[in-house]
Structure formats: structure tokens, C-alpha cells
Amino acid sequence: MPTNDTQPSSNFIRQIINQDLEENKNNGKVATRFPPEPNGYLHIGHAKSICLNFGIAAEYNGACNLRFDDTNPEKESVEYMESIKRDVHWLGFEWTELRHASDYFEQLYDYALQLIRQGKAYVDSLSAEQIRQYRGTLTEPGKASPDRNRSIEENLDLFKRMRNGEFADGQYVLRAKIDMASPNINMRDPALYRIRRAHHQRTGNDWCLYPMYDYSHCISDALEGITHSLCTLEFEDHRPLYDWVLDELDTPCHPQQIEFARLQLEYTIVSKRKLNQLVTEKHVNGWDDPRMPTLAGLRRAGVTPKAIRDFCERIGVTKQNSWIEMSVLEYCIREDLNDNSPRAMAVLHPLRVVIDNYPEDQTEYLEISNHPQRPELGKRAVPFAKVVLIEQDDFAEMPPPKFKRLITGGEVRLRGSYVIKCNEVIKDADGNIIELRCSYDLDTLGRNPEGRKVKGVIHWVSEQHSKPAELRLYDRLFTVPNPDNEENFLDVLNPDSLEVLTGCRVEASLADARPESRYQFERTGYFCFDAIDSVDGKLVFNRTVTLRDTWEKGTAL
Template identity: 80%
Template sequence: MSINENPSPANFIRHIINHDLKTNKHNGKVATRFPPEPNGYLHIGHAKSICLNFGLALEYHGTCNLRFDDTNPEKESEEYVESIKRDVRWLGFEWSELRHASDYFGQLYDYAVQLIKDGNAYVDSSTPEQIRTNRGTLTEPGKNSPDRDRSIEENLALFQGMRDGLYADGQYVLRAKIDMASPNINMRDPTIYRIRRVHHQRTGHDWCLYPMYDYTHCISDAIEGITHSLCTLEFEDHRPLYDWVLEQLNTPWRPQQIEFARLQLEYTIVSKRKLNQLVTEKHVSGWDDPRMPTIAGLRRAGVTPAAIRDFCERIGLTKKDSWIEMSVLEHCIREDLNQNSLRVMAVAEPLRVVIANYPEGQVENLTLSNHPQRPELGSRTVPFARTVLIERDDFSENPPPKYKRLVSGGEVRLRGSYVIRCDEVVKDAEGNLVELRCSYDPDTLGKNPEGRKVKGVIHWVSEAHSLPAEIRLYDRLFTVPQPDNEENFLNVLNPDSLQVVTGCRVEASLASAVPESRFQFERIGYFCMDKDSKDGNLVFNRTVTLREGWVKD
């Protein structure tokens, strides 16, 4: 086991692990786990936890289990299980063991029986409303349930009846017997089992009562030999219960719970309930909509695993909640895509350009670099012909100051090819611009002759050889930095979060692209081929603009 002597100053957990290893606290082991509930798709907040748990296990040559917290079958499904496994692997990690909380249902039940026998748990007939009312407040102690002093024998018989399905849902619960006057409300006799006649995706109808998370999690950690149980700050007040359960059961292994601040990213929400609402109410196209903060959505948008891992490392770990600016994530995405994405040309709003002095029927196959700084990424062939398409806003009849693109009578270079001059502007009967008539200088292929200065360079595609495409321009899903703080988060949805641009044309080289291929469309942005691309109908999602362009209100 190696010890990182110089951990990142932003990662206090590394300091704890280093100390534990030096003192042999956990027999020299580092064993972590990632324990998602399979009730939705993973989001960017989960990515932070994934990178932390799996990353530490790799760094310290330890282990990391993927454990599904499948104790609430009403909201869970195999679809979510498979999506979680897919996301973890896509981020670049592999679990040491695949576990489920349901693997331990038998042991959890036996441990509950032990708590009852030791006088540390009792069966309660109080309704959820009564339990909530009698729990007390932060300034007032709770009230004991009338059932708190049941005999051990009666509790055992009732709990067995709960197991055997003799009682209705909600008729009884099993509660830990701790302290109704505890200043920590989580310690006021929390519920640890409830009756639910629900089909479980793995155990079917074998069980009609299910353990609660706070009870299940600590025991699962102990069974698996987890050394450092890493969770977000909202579980800090639950740590005394975590430790209490393990102490009462006298488990041979005692994991250490450590809390860190969860990821709060501006212009997003990470509540699974709210994300599910966006999906079910069709505010988005699905869990993998590129506007969603889910890992599946980020992947479909064209974000790379490396960019997400880099982002999670850069923001570090703290013990205080704070908001991360979206620009931090976007910077990581741009930095990765700028280094690794292939360059191609695409025209979003085509304007026809006829090069009058270029021979009719002639086609030149130009060789263009796939990346200006990375020759190892090779080159591609781009056809050049008499009629090309340029961006409509790359021409202006009344140019603003310092305009460096094409104007009437002016020159511009077509990327990787020739210098052209605009000789004539063609309009229709209504005065709409429909075509430019230009001439080219055959001596300017890829160079500026001596004494000739052409400052403007624009992208283009051959009209005859380019391919039709649809471009989807995605933007932030919300108009305010902290939509979770709004009375109704749906009221601050960004109506312009998706703009679909049809009639686009892209390089012929993209005919061989496959979904999730990432490109820089020169001078436009970074794009990813979408899975909706079928039968020659190409669809590209904008991952991020070339530079930050979001303006806060």
C-alpha cells in the first residue's frame, strides 16, 4: 500500500487516509464503495462521488465496490441499474465487486432480531403522522411511543409476523430504541424497518418488509469491510446513528464515515425527483437529453469522461457547501475538446458562392489537417469545386468597423484553399440575398503571394459534395444560477435552451462519423454526432461554444 505524501491541498480525505495508513487503523487497507440508489440516472453530483471513491481506491491500490442501495423497490428499476453500471464504466472506472443491499436482506433481518433481543429495538404501531408529531423539534424533546416498552418476547413475535406478511402495509414499523430526548433528531428512535408489499427487482416477493437506508448502509459497509465510507454533508447528522448501530451489533469491522460537501453546480438541479419531473412532464426529451446534468446527458452532448474527471479534481473537496460556476465545467470541456477533437468545416446557414472563373466540372481534392497542433491525428480530403457554401453572416454589404470577412469588392481566404473576391451580389425579386458571384486567384492555394495581405479566413463546404445535417444548439437549462432556490423551478426553465437549425451542410468526410464522435466545427463550436443520426440524416449536438459566451442577467 503506497502513501501519497503530497496529496492535493483541496482533498482533506487524502490526509485522513494517509494518517490512517501510517497508524494502521484499518489494517493497512483502503476500501471504498459507491452506493447509488437505482431510482434514476446518475448526475454530475454522482460523478464527483464516483471519481472520489474509485479514484482513491486506485491511488492507494485499494478496492471500491459498486453497491446498489435497492431498499426502496417502489421507485427502482433494472433500467436504472444498467444505466448506473454503464455510466461508471464510461467514466473510466471498474468496480472491485458488484453488490446490492438486497444481498444482505437475510443478515439485516437477523441483526434486527439481535437488536430486539438486546432491548435496542421495538415494534411500533404508531402511524407515520404520529411518529412525526412525537419526534419533537430542535428545541423540544420527543415523546415516547406507548409501544416503546413492549416486552422483548412480544416484539420478537410481532417482528416475525411482519416478516411473515401477517400485517398490512404501515400497520407496524420497527424502531431503534435510542433516546427521544437526544439533541440529534436522527437519534430519536428512528424507523429501521417498514412493511411494503412491493415486488423487488431482485428478490421478487420474498420479502414484504424492507430496511431503511440509515440501518442498511452502515451494516452493508461493515459486511464488505469498507474502511472509509464517504458521503455528502447532509449525512453528517446521521453519523451518530451509523456508529450506534454498529456499536450495538458489535460488528467485527468498523468503517469510518467521512462527509464532504456535495457538488452544487450553477444553472442545474440534481434532485432526482425534479429531474424525473422534467422527464415525465416532457420538458426534456429524456434522461439523456443533452441539457440534463445527468452523466448520460453530458455524454450525449459530447462531453468526455476525461473532462468530467478533470472537473471533479479541480473543484476539490471541502467541508462547506458552495456553488461552482458553470464556466468551470465548460472550461474543462473546452480544454479537453480543443486538444483532442478533430477539426472539420460545417455551414449552419448556407449562402451560395459561385466562383465564376473556376473551371466548370473541375473538382480538386484538398488535403487539410485534422488538428493544427497535432499532426499525428492525420489529415482528410476536402473536395473543392466551382460552387461553395459559406456562412450567411460571413458576408456583409454594410460591414461594421473591423469586419474581416467577405464584403462587396473585398477579398477573403477560404480555409485551406484559395483567396476569393466578391464581384457581384445576386438578389431575388424581393431584394433578398440569394447568391454571390466571386472570382478566385489560382496562385493563392494555401498561401499569400508576396505583398498580398488577406486578413480574413472563413470556412466553407462544396455545395455538390457536402452533406445535409441538422444542428442542435443546446444552452443552459435554467435562466438563474440557483434554480433549486426558486419557489417553482419550472418557472425558470430557459425557453431558448434548445434551438434546432436545419438546412445545414457539413464536410463529406463526416459521412463515416458514428454517434458520439466529437468535432470542432471551425469557427462555430464543438459538436458531437447524435444517436438520432440514421440513414444519411446527420444530427449534431453542440457540446459547448468555442469560448465562453453566456451573459448573466
């Protein structure tokens, strides 16, 4: 369990739990669970639920289980399960027990038999489309299925034969017998079981009968002794069914379902179906593409677990759905990276600078601080030689007003190094600048001599000692705040969400970067070493976030 990055804020869920503890409800215990369906990678929305469920359990010295809702094997895989476990651990949490809904398949089946014997469930031969038609609307009651009044004996026989595989997929379903006139459509005889011949990643081909989520979830909670079942608001209308199932059955306990607002973040989508579409149609480079809102994508982009936990704490827990601006998440990321990322220098668009009066074969190793406010991060030795590289944009023959970088005949300081002066501009036959001829002042290393002021400071690397690198400049994946509101969300994909720069040069020390090493490339942005694509000596760095919010006025980078 991570240490508290910020003091947990009071919210209505904590108030409910505090009241329960005062009344010694659940014998003073608190137990939560995080129940993802393993049909995709976790995304930023799940992070809120993870932080809430595991955080609440830790705060009250309780328990939190990780439970896979593996009741739909057609869409689930071991790959997704393993990715979910990695992400929970990466965020800094440890589950009390690892569970699966499939652990309870036999008990769930027995409970279904109990409902049938009580006359509370029946086997229905209506098709899925017919069930929808019979269900009614928000303003009209539903009507009973012709099979609703089957005898208990016939229902038991049919349900056992469903389990034995005697019927085709979709030929029968088991439905709860509740109230077809209920104003809550979820209570109009909802399906509890369906026939699906699909290989299950844990139970193989033992079952061809799988429970529905609303049925399996509440019973799983009860079997695990969960006290507070925290769900997002879309399950609020399902709570009467959650309670009905547990009221009708002899379960060990009756957990309390509490709903909270889901995380809705601008410029993203969190529909697993749509995220999967982005991956399968190759609009992105996999689930861990740094443009994806998945935790794997955020991790590969260089976002830290601390930044995500801080973000989830800042946005709070409420009962009111609202949209969170992307700038809030980016602020948390910048704040964390600014405090903790060592500095380094990288030149994205190199311009060659020859220092004519510097000794031909000399190399100096300049001691430069790794962080201006964190002396404990130490210093690094940066090689300086006769030829250095600077950004093309840091030189101008015809400078705009207030330009404080290098100009012809002007001076500028190289970060942590000397003041240099541009004496000559070398161009090719087409008039393109290919090189600057400069001189340096030996007396200006790390200081300004008395009476001399140099306003501009630019970053640089030694041509001889720097390493070639590929820098990937990632930006928001969509051009509009709410892509889900569009008729086709693919129409608002940002065509400039990725710019790949080759021919960049970085400090030699970055050749020793480790997986997920994060840096502030001075005057450029925050970057993370991509250990996956950095192979055969090729260095790849992903931009995590820019130094400042470039979308404040609605314009991209």
C-alpha cells in the first residue's frame, strides 16, 4: 500500500462507513473489492475505482479483494488478467485475496436451483429479441412470457439439462420471476443464466452455462464477506436487483451497494469496446500506446503512479456525474515530474556550432546539477568539446522582437557552460543554414564577469559525445473534449497526436537509461525512456507531457 500522498478528503462513502462503524455494523469490519471484467486493459477510469476501493480498505485496516468477473469467456483472456494484476501492483496496491467469479460457478448454480425451488426463477424459451419486446418501455409495463408459469419441476429439469449441454446456445435462459410491471426495467424478470459454448480460460469446457453479471456479482460479494460494494452510478438502477437476489437467498451476509460518479475525462474515451476498436483497427500501436487512456499507456508515456493517485484524490468522490478537464490530470503529472525528474539536455532539431577558438582535441566534463531544487539528486558530468549542437530555433538571422537567443554577432550562454558569440553563418548552395562559426569566452564558465550581462540561456549537447535518439512527441488522441458525443468517434481522432523525430541527439549519460526512467529535457518537456522499442543501441524517448499547457486556448501543439 502506498503512503498517503495527500490527506484523504471526506466524502459520502467515508461518512457511510464511519456511521456503520459507530453502529458496529458488520462487526466493525470493512471489506471492499475491485471486480474488473478481464476483457481489456484497465484505463484511467478504473484508476479511480482502484484508489477508492483499496484506499478505503487500507484507511480502515480492512481488506480489499481483486476479483475477476470472468463470466463472459468469449471476450476474456489470460493476457487481460495478467495486465490487470500488473496495473494494480503498479499503482501501488496489494489485494488481500485474488478471486474469480468462476471460483463460485458451482455455488452460483446451486443458488439458482434454490431460486427455482422457491418459485422465484423460471426457464424461458423466448429469444433475446422477444425478451426485449416483452420487457416494455419506461412508460409501458412489460408482459409475461408464456413460459413464466412453468412448474417448478419442469424448470428444475430444463435448467439441469441446460447445464448438461442438451440445448443450443440461446435456446433457453433462466430468468428471475419478479415483477413485469415494475417501474424499474431491471426488475422485469431479468436474465440470470444463458447458454454459451465457449472455452473458459480457467474452467475449460466444464461449463456451457454462464451467469449474468447482476446475478453473480452480488452473490460473489456475499461469499467473500464484502461489507461495502462500491460501484459507479450506472449500477444505481441495478441496486434493487442486487438486494432482491440476496434477500431471496440464504447467503452468508448482505453487502451494501454504494454508487459513486465514474471518472469522465475530457479528450478521452473509456469504453472498452471503442478502445479495443482503436487497437484492432491499428489507429494506435496497441493497448499500451502512450496516447491511450489505459494505465499501461500512461505508464509507457512516463506518468507515475503517484501522479495518478494524486489526481484521483483531487477530483474526489461524489454522486454527481461531471467532466474532468484534461488539464487537471496534466497538472498532477507536471507537478510530480517537476519535483522528481532529473534534468537532461536533448536537441530535437540539431544545428551544428563550431567553436573556433576552442582547442581541437580538448574535452571538458562540466558538472551540471541534476535538479535545481533537489541537491540530493547530485550532479552529472556533461562533456563539452569544440563542436556542439543547439536547437535550430535557438538561432535567428532576422530575430523577431524580444528574441533572447543566439543571433549573428550576438551572445548567448550554453546551459551550465560558457558564453558563446556567433561570428559567421555557413550556408549550403540553396541558402540553408548548415553551421554556425562561434567563439567562446573562457572566463564565463558558470558565471557572468562583472559588468557583463547575457540574457539568453540555451541547451546543447556535444556532437562528438552525444547519442542519437528517436523522440516521440505524443499529444491528445482526440481533437474535441467529448469524442463519445460524436456520431463516429473516429472522425475526431487527432491527426497530430504523434510526431516522431529522428536525428535527435541526447546527452551521452542517457545511453544508460533504465526502463521507465523519466527526465525533464530542459526547455522541451518531460520524457520517459521507452525500453520496449529501444533495441540494438537505438534510444527512444516518449514525451509524457509538455512543460506548460498548450491547449489552454483550444489549440494543439
